[in-house]
Amino acid sequence: MPELDEDQLLHVSLGPQHPSTHGVFRMNVLLDGETVVSLKPVFGYLHRNHEKIAEGITYLSSMPFTDRLDYICPLTNNWAYAQAVEKLAGIEVPERAEYIRVITAELTRLINHSAFVGFFLGDMGAWGSALMYAFREREKILDLFEDLTGARMMSNYMRFGGCRNDLPDGWAAKASVLVNEFPRFLDELENLVTGNEILIARTQNIGALPKEALINGGITGPMLRAAGVAYDIRKVEPYGIYDRFKFRIPLGTTGDCYDRLMIRLLELRESLAILRQALDQLPEGAYIHPKAKIRNFKPPVGEAYARIESPKGELGFYLISDGSAKPFRYRIRPPSFINLTLLEDMCLGLDLADVVLILGSIDIVLGEVDR
Amino acid sequence: MAIDLKLAEDLKSQGVHVTSFESLINWGRASSLWPLQFGLACCAIEMIAATMAKYDMARFGAEVFRPSPRQADLMIVAGTVTKKMAPQVVRLYNQMAEPKYVIAMGACAISGGPFKDGYNVLKGIDRFIPVDVSIPGCPPRPEALLHGLITLREQIAKEKLLGQERARHADPKGPGDLPVPEFGAHDIEPAFNPDVWNPPSFTRDVSES
Amino acid sequence: MTPDLPAIFTRLRAELPAATLAHLRNPGPSGQDSLLVAPACLVAVCQFLHDSADLDFDLLSNVTGVDWPDPALTDAVALPAEGSAAAVGGFLEVVYHLYSTSRRVGPLVLRARSVDRAEQVHIPSVVAVYRSAEYQEREIFDLFGVKFTGHPDLRRILMWDEFLDHPMRKDYLAPDDYQYEPTPHDAVLEKAKQHYPATSES
Numbered sequence: 001m002p003e004l005d006e007d008q009l010l011h012v013s014l015g016p017q018h019p020s021t022h023g024v025f026r027m028n029v030l031l032d033g034e035t036v037v038s039l040k041p042v043f044g045y046l047h048r049n050h051e052k053i054a055e056g057i058t059y060l061s062s063m064p065f066t067d068r069l070d071y072i073c074p075l076t077n078n079w080a081y082a083q084a085v086e087k088l089a090g091i092e093v094p095e096r097a098e099y100i101r102v103i104t105a106e107l108t109r110l111i112n113h114s115a116f117v118g119f120f121l122g123d124m125g126a127w128g129s130a131l132m133y134a135f136r137e138r139e140k141i142l143d144l145f146e147d148l149t150g151a152r153m154m155s156n157y158m159r160f161g162g163c164r165n166d167l168p169d170g171w172a173a174k175a176s177v178l179v180n181e182f183p184r185f186l187d188e189l190e191n192l193v194t195g196n197e198i199l200i201a202r203t204q205n206i207g208a209l210p211k212e213a214l215i216n217g218g219i220t221g222p223m224l225r226a227a228g229v230a231y232d233i234r235k236v237e238p239y240g241i242y243d244r245f246k247f248r249i250p251l252g253t254t255g256d257c258y259d260r261l262m263i264r265l266l267e268l269r270e271s272l273a274i275l276r277q278a279l280d281q282l283p284e285g286a287y288i289h290p291k292a293k294i295r296n297f298k299p300p301v302g303e304a305y306a307r308i309e310s311p312k313g314e315l316g317f318y319l320i321s322d323g324s325a326k327p328f329r330y331r332i333r334p335p336s337f338i339n340l341t342l343l344e345d346m347c348l349g350l351d352l353a354d355v356v357l358i359l360g361s362i363d364i365v366l367g368e369v370d371r
Numbered sequence: 372m373a374i375d376l377k378l379a380e381d382l383k384s385q386g387v388h389v390t391s392f393e394s395l396i397n398w399g400r401a402s403s404l405w406p407l408q409f410g411l412a413c414c415a416i417e418m419i420a421a422t423m424a425k426y427d428m429a430r431f432g433a434e435v436f437r438p439s440p441r442q443a444d445l446m447i448v449a450g451t452v453t454k455k456m457a458p459q460v461v462r463l464y465n466q467m468a469e470p471k472y473v474i475a476m477g478a479c480a481i482s483g484g485p486f487k488d489g490y491n492v493l494k495g496i497d498r499f500i501p502v503d504v505s506i507p508g509c510p511p512r513p514e515a516l517l518h519g520l521i522t523l524r525e526q527i528a529k530e531k532l533l534g535q536e537r538a539r540h541a542d543p544k545g546p547g548d549l550p551v552p553e554f555g556a557h558d559i560e561p562a563f564n565p566d567v568w569n570p571p572s573f574t575r576d577v578s579e580s
Numbered sequence: 581m582t583p584d585l586p587a588i589f590t591r592l593r594a595e596l597p598a599a600t601l602a603h604l605r606n607p608g609p610s611g612q613d614s615l616l617v618a619p620a621c622l623v624a625v626c627q628f629l630h631d632s633a634d635l636d637f638d639l640l641s642n643v644t645g646v647d648w649p650d651p652a653l654t655d656a657v658a659l660p661a662e663g664s665a666a667a668v669g670g671f672l673e674v675v676y677h678l679y680s681t682s683r684r685v686g687p688l689v690l691r692a693r694s695v696d697r698a699e700q701v702h703i704p705s706v707v708a709v710y711r712s713a714e715y716q717e718r719e720i721f722d723l724f725g726v727k728f729t730g731h732p733d734l735r736r737i738l739m740w741d742e743f744l745d746h747p748m749r750k751d752y753l754a755p756d757d758y759q760y761e762p763t764p765h766d767a768v769l770e771k772a773k774q775h776y777p778a779t780s781e782s
Contacts, residue, residue: 016459017407017440017459017463018438019408019438023410023411023415024411024456043715043737043738044453044455044491044737044738044739044740045453045455045456045459046412046450046451046453046456047453047455047491047738047739048412048451048453048486048489048491049486049488049489049490049491049492050489051748052489052490052747052748052752053486064485065485068413068485071412071413071416072416087609087610088608088609088610089608090608090609090610131419131423132423132424135419135423135424135425136423136425138420139420139425152417152512153413153416153417154413154509154510212638213711215638215639215681216638216639216710216711216712217711218639218640218641218710218711218712218713219712220639220641229681231681236681236684237581237684237686299608301607301608302606302607302608302609302610303606303608303610304608304610305610305612305642305687305689307641314641316641316642316677318642318644318675318677320646321608329644329646331644333641333642333644333677337715338712338715338716340715341712341714341715367412367413370453455740482759488754490747490752490754490755491738491739491747494757494759495759554740554741554742554743556743556744557743557744557745557755558757562755562757570760570775573760574776574777
């Protein structure tokens with residue numbers, strides 16, 4: 001390879017306002033012609049000080065803030081935080097509440113993964129059409145969420161020891177209808193996407209890294225499974241009641257952008273399988289532990305780290321309690337942020353247009369990256 | 372000069388449309404607003420939802436989101452403006468050509484919203500750029516964004532092109548580029564643009580307590 | 581599955597006799613005990629945990645900082661090591677959560693503590709062992725002011741480069757850009773009094 005001439009290199013600043021960066025992410029890219037020589041991400045354009053604010057307010061007051069972390073999937077964020085506090089304080093969750101949590105979390109995964117496909121195709125230049133299909137389905141699921149939580153997006157639904165309110169009358173039946181109709185949309189989406197020649201040409205053999213490098217880089221979630229590592233927290237450390245359901249973990253082989261896309265499409269089918277079982281088995285009972293304390297809640301001194309498999313990867317909360325009503329330390333382990341660690345390694349030597357694609361395939365949400 | 376409304380109606384029934392140049396210009400502007408494709412945070416998702424099939428912002432002529440500020444006339448500030456982002460927002464505003472309008476979408480863009488206690492959160496984009504319409508909500512529903520858009524269209528329809536009360540873009544001595552804040556050691560400097568915004572002058576009434 | 585901390589502790593004692601370690605008990609119900617590691621031997625401990633075939637802690641999931649400004653609080657909450665003297669003047673702490681993807685074990689919690697909060701805030705970087713620490717250590721440097729020695733690119737990550745403070749420290753004072761509120765109370769009321777004097781006191 002010939003020596004690079006410094007004067008011939010081109011500095012490009014992608015973002016923070018750029019149609020492909022999914023928000024206010026910025027990359028300083030150094031190009032040799034079209035080839036990426038160096039890529040340095042710049043963070044912090046949406047650093048909203050969630051952790052600092054949370055250390056100044058009570059435990060429950062942070063629940064609405066978690067909605068705004070990964071704002072496509074508020075309910076999984078709620079769950080991760082509720083689980084961490086339950087671990088910290090040793091709170092039990094009734095069975096019905098566990099089922100409601102699984103149902104809402106898997107519906108959230110449907111929203112996230114179908115929107116992912118839309119945004120990813122948008123990054124490739126198919127702006128609009130695939131996203132329109134995804135958002136059509138999202139609206140149906142949001143109607144369910146609105147029935148249940150009162151809000152389309154910012155649900156603020158889970159409580160320490162259960163959920164805020166019970167399912168409204170007929171909600172489970174409506175959800176079943178949605179779950180039964182969803183495969184039709186999936187077939188439609190897959191027809192539209194998977195065999196497409198342009199998509200295959202653009203995504204195969206792009207952005208792959210060896211498994212060991214991915215694990216070492218802290219990559220989790222669909223990104224890791226696309227490379228063939230069977231690591232899904234729902235299976236390896238079944239939280240809630242995930243050990244009761246029968247579902248498979250789709251695995252890729254190479255971990256390129258195509259595999260990452262396909263993993264999401266396959267995971268949608270598995271989420272539907274979980275949803276069917278959960279809606280069938282949904283028991284009667286309390287939706288929140290009768291002794292769960294809402295007011296004047298003070299967990300004992302100690303610390304806890306709890307994590308869940310959010311649609312983006314491992315979402316963890318680390319809390320230290322000093323026995324008062326406010327957390328002494330409140331830390332979020334954001335999957336979107338840590339999945340970006342290896343972004344430069346994935347992009348080196350590829351074209352600038354592939355950078356946009358690789359960033360899209362990581363599936364980031366800036367609310368979670370910068371917090 | 373005012374138009375005789377009755378005469379105009381009579382002519383209209385015969386297929387002749389009479390209008391003022393001002394109304395025609397404003398009608399054109401209001402009916403094809405091109406927003407800047409620029410999402411900051413959570414509200415951006417609802418902004419995208421508003422352009423999609425169910426809400427269909429195209430009905431109001433504002434679905435052509437432009438990635439370049441040079442081609443846009445409407446900036447929808449959709450989400451939390453952080454202090455790190457504020458200079459870029461002002462720069463984008465400066466790069467848009469007049470006439471330009473700003474919608475502050477959501478509690479964060481209006482006042483910092485739930486994150487107003489944050490050290491890196493700007494307490495309202497109106498501290499740096501003039502805002503035409505504010506849409507409360509966290510996030511506002513897509514219907515609320517559409518309502519905000521309609522409100523803006525009504526405002527544009529009333530704009531004056533001449534005289535003392537003419538719109539900013541019709542004034543050749545208009546404000547021009549706004550100063551871009553700089554990163555300081557503890558905060559952005561200045562913390563607000565005094566030509567655009569000043570701290571409200573309230574007096575705290577404590578007689579009741 | 582939670583790791584068998586006493587066994588790992590004995591193992592590390594045997595393999596790395598020079599390492600200064602302490603087992604910290606977690607008083608809360610979560611039962612996540614941790615291992616206090618002296619900064620000087622942190623990288624060696626991480627390297628061993630990573631390379632050892634039967635332990636195989638290959639995923640460093642979470643790295644975070646904690647600010648302990650107050651020695652009294654430290655004694656009550658920060659789990660002082662058995663037999664060690666209480667810290668004077670507070671310190672900064674970095675907490676690591678390790679997992680093993682092959683053995684499905686975790687979290688193994690490691691902690692490293694700086695000498696004080698002002699000058700001696702150096703902790704060795706583990707990026708050479710675990711790449712996932714790269715951005716997280718930069719974040720801790722930015723928000724807490726821990727200086728990671730040996731980090732390939734230690735710059736601010738969330739705040740801008742010209743920024744001087746470390747906002748996640750407990751004694752950080754945010755810039756005063758109070759916004760008027762119609763119904764202030766508590767701390768906000770105090771701020772309101774500074775910015776807007778009352779018309780009539782009664």
